[in-house]
Amino acid sequence: MYRYKQDINRNIFRGYDIRGIYPIEIDSDTAYTIGRGFGSYIRSIGKTQAVIGHDNRLSSDELYTALKTGIMESGIDVISLGLVTTPMYYYACIKLKVYSGVMVTASHNPKDDNGFKFAFDESGNCKGQEIQDFLAYILEGDFISGSGSEESYNIEPDYVELFRTNFNFGERRVKAVIDPGNGTTSIIAKKLYEMFPIDLVCINDDSDGTFPNHHPDPCVEKNLDQLKKKVIEVGADIGLAFDGDGDRMGLVTSNGTFIPTDKYMIIVIRDIIDKVANKKFLYDVKCSKSLSDEIEKLGGEGICYRTGNSYTKAKVRDDDLPFGGELSGHVYFRDRWPGFDSGLYAGLRMLEILSNTDKSVEELLEGINEYYSTEELKFTSPDNVKFGVVEKIGEYAKEQGYNYLTIDGIKVLFDDGWALVRASNTGPNITARFEASTNERLEELQKEFISKIEEFNM
Numbered sequence: 001m002y003r004y005k006q007d008i009n010r011n012i013f014r015g016y017d018i019r020g021i022y023p024i025e026i027d028s029d030t031a032y033t034i035g036r037g038f039g040s041y042i043r044s045i046g047k048t049q050a051v052i053g054h055d056n057r058l059s060s061d062e063l064y065t066a067l068k069t070g071i072m073e074s075g076i077d078v079i080s081l082g083l084v085t086t087p088m089y090y091y092a093c094i095k096l097k098v099y100s101g102v103m104v105t106a107s108h109n110p111k112d113d114n115g116f117k118f119a120f121d122e123s124g125n126c127k128g129q130e131i132q133d134f135l136a137y138i139l140e141g142d143f144i145s146g147s148g149s150e151e152s153y154n155i156e157p158d159y160v161e162l163f164r165t166n167f168n169f170g171e172r173r174v175k176a177v178i179d180p181g182n183g184t185t186s187i188i189a190k191k192l193y194e195m196f197p198i199d200l201v202c203i204n205d206d207s208d209g210t211f212p213n214h215h216p217d218p219c220v221e222k223n224l225d226q227l228k229k230k231v232i233e234v235g236a237d238i239g240l241a242f243d244g245d246g247d248r249m250g251l252v253t254s255n256g257t258f259i260p261t262d263k264y265m266i267i268v269i270r271d272i273i274d275k276v277a278n279k280k281f282l283y284d285v286k287c288s289k290s291l292s293d294e295i296e297k298l299g300g301e302g303i304c305y306r307t308g309n310s311y312t313k314a315k316v317r318d319d320d321l322p323f324g325g326e327l328s329g330h331v332y333f334r335d336r337w338p339g340f341d342s343g344l345y346a347g348l349r350m351l352e353i354l355s356n357t358d359k360s361v362e363e364l365l366e367g368i369n370e371y372y373s374t375e376e377l378k379f380t381s382p383d384n385v386k387f388g389v390v391e392k393i394g395e396y397a398k399e400q401g402y403n404y405l406t407i408d409g410i411k412v413l414f415d416d417g418w419a420l421v422r423a424s425n426t427g428p429n430i431t432a433r434f435e436a437s438t439n440e441r442l443e444e445l446q447k448e449f450i451s452k453i454e455e456f457n458m
Helices: 028-044 060-072 086-096 129-140 156-164 189-193 221-234 261-272 289-297 309-318 343-355 386-399 439-456
Strands: 018-021 049-054 077-083 101-104 113-119 150-152 174-179 198-202 238-242 249-253 280-284 301-305 323-325 331-333 377-380 403-405 410-414 417-423 429-436
Touching (some): 028 049, 028 129, 049 060, 049 086, 060 077, 060 101, 086 156, 156 189, 189 198, 221 238, 249 261, 261 280, 261 323, 261 331, 261 343, 280 289, 280 309, 309 331, 386 417, 386 429, 386 439
Parallel strands (some): 049 077, 049 101, 077 150, 174 198
Antiparallel strands (some): 018 113, 101 113, 410 417, 417 429
């Protein structure tokens, strides 16, 4: 039925996972081949079971079936979750104590993309060199054969109970609009949120893998236009949006103002810093200086780290931090949550904070240091070109005598701002973000570095 794909596209093996366009770059034979490789590899390190799930993209069920076949033909027993959010998949691995698994998803990528997030063992999602080593293993094609079994498992009751027992809402009844963007959170968002004392309004909450209303990336402001309008229309206190597979969250205030994740993190850290023993908090290189300033003012310690869900989540776990996150919307609570990223959980933590105060979201952000910044800007660049462009930006910074970091791409530091240029690990793009103490300086930084990106991106 399926065949081993010798000519598998190497470019789909990215920095944090496997992603590509269906069916051009990823088809059922690709999924089967990845399943054969995955099953053989984890069997070679002594594993006997794997947990698998898929999101609601139109191609996910087909790829899931092929992946499952490949894994079982390697002699691995499969625990099949079916249609789940990525956080539900993470919790199933924790609950079952089976840490080898694959989630079929392309997260917030366009509807025609698909892919695989995967973990071999307790160390978490594969990343970086691990993924390249796995590609080399697949290309060798020296797979183990066997006949694994399939067992279906419904994680929903356990996942619902995890939420039910986690919150302590106050007397204030918050009015909230949620927007799953027709992504996979549509299958459970309303059920979870209706458990709590919230006045709830839902939009775009029918599961539809074509994402007919807007692209399900809640940290791109233009995708939140419907949410903003609904929040203002119904007089809600807050609006929350979730991405395609449910591990990220975006937020708008009662007047429809978009709040980026770094400011959300400030609210959370202000709330928990006196409740946790370890006062170290992680943020990625894209976050505003407002966040690091606030952590310092609160008496905590900030840890600046590279971008990437697989990296930031592992760092928060390995350093035993109570909380961390990145600008893209991934946040990790470990104060009273198992540490995996869940957009629905992140949203409820915000609602819980509001329910225990009479302040608005804007008032909870009073007193922070304000800077002028851009959103994350994207410049199309082929996968075989983008890293060279970033390298040339680094050479330019060195020639100019600038101070810069290389923890993730090139982050050039000035007394009055910074410029970040990095190669996307999820698509053929270069991403950039700029921040400065004045709007005029922000424009100067953009002009200087965007011109260099365009010059080198030929």
